[in-house]
Amino acid sequence: MPTPNPEALAFMLSRRSRPAKTLSGPAPTRAELEPLLTAAARTPDxxxxxxxxxxxxxxxxxxRLAETAAARGAALGLDAEQITKGRAQFDQGLLAVAVIEVQKPSEKIPAIEQSYSAGAVCLALLNAALAAGWGANWLSGWPSHDRGFMTAALGLADHERIAGFVHxxxxxxxxxxxxxxxLKAITDWVET
Known part of the structure; x- marks a missing residue:
């Protein structure tokens, strides 16, 4: 018989991201952030x-990241609204964790499973932050998909990419x- 954890289930049933633009100071200190990163690193892998x-x-x-996003947006020929939206999370941000997907060669583990794991890390970090009482939001946007931004802003290698920014x-x-x-519209039950 399983041992229930009703508090954890209640949290999962009521969790709600907090819009990044509504977050204010203070942000977590390094000491406060480390347990959240530790929890996220326990993601299935x-x-x-x-x-x-x-x-x-x-x-x-x-x-610096806001300016890099603006420069990349201009270089890509994006309109002013797209550029403003791309840089906004950095203009408004106090602390964010970029979860970086690092594709590793493996004969047994397909690349897609590595991508799933990186996405799961983003959600685990988001939930850890919320469970610890912080406001948190997982964002992406065009800068997180632009190779030029990844290289200029974060120095990512070719085998790395941004899975998300968790503010x-x-x-x-x-x-x-x-x-x-x-739930009824998205669930099928296979009985035989």
């Missing part, structure tokens, strides 16, 4: 490859609940 790593972006680095700081107000999927 088929083959024990650790196909991900963390880059912690502190407040002092945010203006963590103090929640200023709880967001309203949003519609959730209809």
């Amino acid at each position: 088929h083959g024990k490859l650790e196909p991900w790593r963390f880059v912690v972006i502190e407040k002092g680095a945010m203006p 963590i700081a103090t929640e200023t107000n709880a967001p309203p609940e949003r519609p959730r999927p209809d």
